[in-house]
Amino acid sequence: MLEVVHLLGVALLLGNLILLEVRVFGWGAALPVAPLARLSLSLAAAGFALAATSGLLMFGTQSGELLANRVFTAKMVLIMLAGCNAGLFHARGSLQSQDRIARALLLLSSTLWLLVLTCGRWIGYV
Template sequence: MAGALAQAAEWLAATPLAVAMRDGVWLYPAVETVHIVGFAILVGAVAMFDLRVLGCARRLPVDALGAHLLPWAAGSLLLIVPAGLLLFASGPAEFLGNPTFGVKLALIALAGVNALAFHAGVYRGVGAWNVGTPAPLGARAHALLSLLLWIGVIACGRLLAYT
């Protein structure tokens, strides 16, 4: 780890909240539960939308499903991000030194870029494939990539406990 990054990690690990996360019996598991619940909401909403784009439940309007699920996905970040930061604070040097953590962050970033590209691109023409019509190949490619990326994030999250 670079000098400044190592110093920042050391400082963060010494904060009272980080110490409480490590030393408390219930705080870490409680925060981890909040993180997982938020992640389940996020990935559940994304997976339902992606499966619709891939062709499941074609009678459901894609735009209506998106309008319903997007607020759930966005709202879940209110649970995921603060909880994730607290989990990270409990052992920043260990997380930063773990290659699986880097892969997890990279997959999250790629999933975000994929979602932005989908919404800025092919989703703008959803009216042509909203109900009863297969989504265009580009939309299906984004949906499949999204599912694969989020499965990768889940796998990395679980692997962090073992690596």
Template sequence: MDHGQGPAGPGWLVALETSGLGEALRQSVWVYPLVEVLHILGLALLVGAVAAFDLRLLGVGCRLPASPLSRLLLPVAATGLALTVPTGTLLFISEATALAANPAFLAKMALLVLALANIALFHHGAGRTIAAWDGRPPPMARVAGAVSLALWVGVLALGRLIAYL
């Protein structure tokens, strides 16, 4: 986006970015940084909890029962998601036209959708029998853990690359 000439792009993106909320986010000395910090905190909670569980699915700490670990980490991940979605939306509003054209942002969103779909598939598939696992998770759970870990690392990496593309 060229700040000298104003935003360019589809009308709805321009409307978001030039809205009072978009302007307030860009012009405030404290609001944008606070939103950014809360977004990073949300990501840390979400991805940290998911990564810890994914590692358990991959065999790290097999003596630790997966079911209680899941009950511990799921609320942490949900809290992270509850922070990340609204703050990410606010960050998007502040630079909607530039982000909508940014390949790293678009790839991040695609991986995010795949990561969330992977979680849903796990909870409707292999995760339904988690209480019966004794030690090593079944093969499909291990695959879900490996895919999840790769997707979330990709989300984080692409999120960082947004500033450089």
């Protein structure tokens, strides 16, 4: 059940971030960015909360093994980097400017989250 909740959180997080990203890159130009961002970022935040809560509960079932697992460590570092990237994105008003740096930060964001997802799946194999 925890894995199901975890994957639901991952789907909400990545799905909504990618939706906003493609809008900033110019797809669906009829959709206003500000209300779309409010909706998609709220759902993405809810997804992260689900993934983090279920992830911490799964961590509690095998914490010793996971602390010794390098892929798990890499995943936690990547989550922190993705958080810093999101903070920088919003602190510089990227949603308003939608400039080249904003687009670069969005690409970096989806790359980091995809690496988090990859590490999550990889943990069980090392």
